[in-house]
Amino acid sequence: MKKQFAIIGLGRFGVSVSTELHKLGHEVLTVDINETKVNEMVNDSTYSSVADGADEKSLRSLGITNFDHVIVAIGDNIQASILCTLLLKEMGIESVWVKAQNYYHHKVLDKIGADKIIHPEHxxxxxxxxxxxxxxxxxxxxxxxxxxxxxxxxxxxxxxxxxxxxxxxxxxxxxxxxxxxxxxxxxxxxxxxxxxxxxxxxxxxxxxxxxxxxxxx
Ligand code: ATP
Ligand code: ATP
Ligand code: CA
CATH class of the missing domain: 3.30.70.1450 (Regulator of K+ conductance, C-terminal domain)
Incomplete structure (x- = not known):
């Protein structure tokens, strides 16, 4: 069955998740604060948008609440990753998976209700x-x-x-x-x-x- 996914943060991890989901035939929205990253995903996603994942208004204007699964793949900016995750859970997104940078990041994500925490390096x-x-x-x-x-x-x-x-x-x-x-x-x-x-x-x-x-x- 076709599913709807949104990926926020287009580093190597976000890009590979998005590209694979798109290849598998799912509907994929890719989001990054950086326009260059967004443009690079035009052919490997269904929609690609520039937005700040840590800003509630921006998230809402993407129609993020229509997505069943959101993957937060913001890397070094741990603060943005945490805020984004918090906003998504507050908006009632059922499944929010987040890439964690370290142990402390993981602990916070766990507390604010991330549904799955991923450690790509591990x-x-x-x-x-x-x-x-x-x-x-x-x-x-x-x-x-x-x-x-x-x-x-x-x-x-x-x-x-x-x-x-x-x-x-x-x-x-x-x-x-x-x-x-x-x-x-x-x-x-x-x-x-x-x-x-x-x-x-x-x-x-x-x-x-x-x-x-x-x-x-
Ligand atoms: P590139 O854009 O990859 O730097 P290029 O534009 O100079 O290379 P060619 O060297 O003619 O083009 O190669 C064309 C394509 O063939 C490359 O883009 C690459 O994908 C593939 N290719 C060529 N040589 C190799 C190699 N040794 N290993 C893997 N892929 C290769
Ligand atoms: P990877 O290891 O997967 O390559 P990384 O750890 O190098 O990722 P970063 O490059 O730090 O991760 O971040 C991934 C992406 O998240 C970047 O393209 C960056 O522009 C984007 N990003 C950072 N902050 C935000 C934000 N507030 N909203 C949306 N995207 C963001
Ligand atoms: Ca990294």
């Missing part, structure tokens, strides 16, 4: 562990807290497609460092190089992007 740690045991990910090298290299088995739909066709860097933000085909190793493939079934992709990128790449391929 959850990501768990998922990384799952990456390690996933059958697509062959190897995983942590370069820093944020960046990794993964060896991923090429899915069959990539067969005979070039990097340009697949538009990998633009779509997922990851870069293919190399293609392993049996004993052959193509280091730094060109954009025209084609992938074949059973190739192994050596992919570098931000962990969030690598995860997105693995899950959507």
């Amino acid at each position: 959850d990501m740690g768990n998922r990384i562990a799952q990456h390690l045991v996933s059958d697509k990910v062959i190897d995983y090298i942590e370069l820093s807290d944020d960046f990794s290299i993964a060896e991923i088995a090429a899915p069959s739909f990539m067969n005979q497609k070039s990097l340009i066709d697949l538009n990998i860097r633009a779509r997922f933000g990851v870069t293919i460092l190399g293609l392993k085909r049996g004993k052959q190793f193509n280091i730094s493939p060109r954009a025209e190089d084609q992938i074949q079934e059973n190739d192994i992709l050596i992919v570098i990128g931000h962990k969030n992007d690598l995860k997105r790449f693995e899950e959507n391929t």
Whole structure:
């Protein structure tokens, strides 16, 4: 069934939640105080609006009370995140999920009635562990807290497609460092190089992007 979601705050987390919900066919309103962020979501959401999530009038003028689910993904501005959550619960929104930055933020959100509190960094740690045991990910090298290299088995739909066709860097933000085909190793493939079934992709990128790449391929 088609559901209605509003996402307030379009950092990496808010964007990935919105894009996925939209892809799954749901009605998605994306909101940010920053116009550039809002414009970037025009194609990946149903409606995209500039508004201050910590301002009651602005929220009401978005028609936010018509949404069953609202996700507060405001990051560093903890004060705005708390105020926004409080306003949404006061307006009677049934399901308000909020991204928390830290333990104290979490405690306050809990007190004011957030229905679910999300810790992407913590959850990501768990998922990384799952990456390690996933059958697509062959190897995983942590370069820093944020960046990794993964060896991923090429899915069959990539067969005979070039990097340009697949538009990998633009779509997922990851870069293919190399293609392993049996004993052959193509280091730094060109954009025209084609992938074949059973190739192994050596992919570098931000962990969030690598995860997105693995899950959507
Ligand atoms: P992520 O880790 O998911 O990338 P982040 O922790 O970097 O996110 P920020 O960039 O601090 O998060 O905030 C996410 C978004 O929330 C930003 O695009 C910012 O413009 C937006 N934002 C901040 N304050 C408000 C507000 N009062 N109303 C609406 N959006 C806001
Ligand atoms: P970009 O916009 O990504 O910096 P570009 O506009 O110079 O690249 P090309 O280098 O011709 O264009 O590549 C076209 C597209 O092919 C890129 O946008 C990217 O999505 C994909 N691509 C090319 N090389 C790679 C690579 N090594 N790994 C992942 N994707 C690639
Ligand atoms: Ca962050």
